[in-house]
Amino acid sequence: MTSTPLRSVAIQMAQDDDVAVALRGLDAGLVIDLGKGRGTITVTANIPRGHKLALTRVPVGAPVSKYGQSIGRATSEIHPGDHVHSHNLGMDDSEHEHGKERLRARQEPGPPVGPIPTFAGYRRANGTVGTRNYIGVLTSVNCSATAALMIAEAFKYQALTEYPNVDGVMALTHQSGCGLITGSEGAETLLRTLRGYARHPNFGGLVVLGLGCEMVAVESLVDDGTIPADTIVSSLTIQAAGGVRAAVAEGIARVKEMLPALDARRREDTPVSELVLGLNCGGSDGFSGVSANPALGVASDRLVSCGGTSILAETPEIFGAEHLLTYRAADPDVARRLLSRLQWWQRYAAQGGGSLDNNPSPGNKDGGLTTILEKSLGAVAKGGQAELSAVYEYADPVTSRGLVFMDTPGYDPVSVTGIIAGGATVICFTTGRGSVFGSKPAPSIKIATNTELFQRMGDDIDVNAGSIVDGSASLDDVGNEIFELIIRVASGQRTASEDLGIGDQEFVPWTFGTVT
Structure with a gap:
């Protein structure tokens, strides 16, 4: 029987992963050649695009690996070729190590090659630089x-x-x-x-x-x-x-x-080291951690290497992947601050009768995400590989350079409101399902995780990271495209959301506590 190469129908993110992400809908009965002498598997059920295909047998209770990390535990035995989703995958409550040592696979971004790029911004009396007026x-x-x-x-x-x-x-x-x-x-x-x-x-x-x-x-x-x-x-x-x-x-x-x-007032050439970039995602899908988020991580690393600042946020959506940030903390106190905010969130969720693993949303699950672990591992990729230099509470003024983290909810308008209050002058927003977000006064660059979304909602999207999934561009290609667009937008080029007039209603401060 004729077999189809795995790479033509699915992406395996790490060599030893138990699952791969389907690039298109896979029909039951399709025979897939795993390559490298690993033999073939037969798809046992129809698998939607963006969902997970089992590559190996996973017994009940064993962890299921994606991105080289556990995204949950098998709630029933998983066989090669199975569709892996909510019916056979549940939460993994294993504790992570949060030591100072680095993951061997991670490499810090190097210094910039060539001169520091500039953007045309509004220099303010206190030394900050605006991208809009x-x-x-x-x-x-x-x-x-x-x-x-x-x-x-x-x-x-x-x-x-x-x-x-x-x-x-x-x-x-x-x-x-x-x-x-x-x-x-x-x-x-x-x-x-x-x-x-x-x-x-x-x-x-x-x-x-x-x-x-x-x-x-x-x-x-x-x-x-x-x-x-x-x-x-x-x-x-x-x-x-x-x-x-x-x-x-x-x-x-x-x-x-x-x-x-x-x-x-007029714009003036300013080093990109004066930019403060906010990183956010909304309407995520199974491709978010494959394409748009890691590509944005490449752009973030380029900005950080030039002396700029990137703000990663959405604390409930790093739950289960926080060890990837604590390994990169500049010092133990930064790691402790991050863990302290996660502990606060666990108490906060419990007070409301929930828990952090109530996430992902129904739309996320329709797009192929199953557990908060899987969603978080993909979301953290927006922060690239840079050292985590500081952790801030919601809307705190961000004064550190480099990659920082701000404690915000996962709800997009509330999260980005906090990031902008902290000083972000440009927002990059990744989406797999099709968010129609804007964020005045900071321009919002929207990045699609897949080409189908980009073609269907082209008026709302600025960058198609789906080219990574399609195989027509690399992570570095799209990451560099995003970085160059950030500079042009910071210099005044309008984004899709600005052309549509979106952003006036997205100022939503986080409100909680006793109201009398």
């Missing part, structure tokens, strides 16, 4: 959200035609700002997030808008001394202005006063 209408409380939206709406469409160097006016609204216990973890997190956006280098101007009697006072958002001196700041409250109509009229007038000065 926005005006923000920052709300201290949900009570002022509608008025903020009305102010921003006045500058949609053709209203900024005379000011081509101003990227837009956006309302930063949220669902909190009052009813929180002063000094509580929830209140401090919200305040940290709002202050992070207030100081962000992509905002040249701010109108800070409150109601007037809220817990988070308007002044508290701009009085900590961290806002660049060249940020034009104007504050008002609805109560003092005389109501919503009066506050909206006054807010519009204050934005108009800012426009000429902000439009006069």
Whole structure:
């Protein structure tokens, strides 16, 4: 019987893996030649594209290997050719070693070859460099959200035609700002997030808008001394202005006063070492850890080797793969901080009646991901091979260079809001199912894990990492493509989400704790 070479129908990520990822739908009865004298296997059931094909026999209770790591344990005996998914694969609760020693297979990215690339950015008075020039209408409380939206709406469409160097006016609204216990973890997190956006280098101007009697006072958002001196700041409250109509009229007038000065600002060539890149993934599938995430890791390593900063995040989605980061920690304290945040999350999930292995989502599972271990091992690949230099809590200002980690939820808008509050000026967002995410004021570059998605949702995607799966490009090829696009976008090239106007509704601060 004629057999089909494994590489033409599936990808085996590591030499001793028990499974491979199907490149296309595999029909039952297909005979596959494993190569290298390993013989053939026959597919025992129809296997969807992106799902796992068993290459070896795995007894009940034994670990199943992908990426050279356990992604779970067999809940029933697995035979060569079987479809491996939720029906025969469950969680593996084995403890990982978190020692300081490095994984032998990992190599630190080397120094850059040639001169450090530059991008055209907006250098701010405090030394940070922006990639966009926005005006923000920052709300201290949900009570002022509608008025903020009305102010921003006045500058949609053709209203900024005379000011081509101003990227837009956006309302930063949220669902909190009052009813929180002063000094509580929830209140401090919200305040940290709002202050992070207030100081962000992509905002040249701010109108800070409150109601007037809220817990988070308007002044508290701009009085900590961290806002660049060249940020034009104007504050008002609805109560003092005389109501919503009066506050909206006054807010519009204050934005108009800012426009000429902000439009006069110009980009200047700046080393890419001044870039702060946020890494995130959403709508992941079985190809995420094969193509888009490791390719983004290549781009991240290039930026780090040039002295720049990359922020890896989504703590629940590194659960089970955290040892790959602690092995790379710059010192034991960095490793301990990461493990401490994971322990917090385990307690937090338990309080809500769940656990971290409730992830992946239904969409992730439809795309071929089975356990949180499998999802996490693929997600960590976004961080490349660089040393982990620091760990930050949600929305903390990121001051370290290199690869850092920020503690955020896995929910995309909340995660990226924290990353941007920390200082990210460009976001790279990988997706396998087709996320329609944007992240003003930071441009969001979206990267497809597979060519079918790129062709189906081309208006929403900037890079097709599916070429890696197709065999027409290497990880380095796509990683370098992403890196070069990051530079162009940081210099002003618009992304797909920017062309679609996405990003105004994705400011979602993480809210938790007691509300009174």
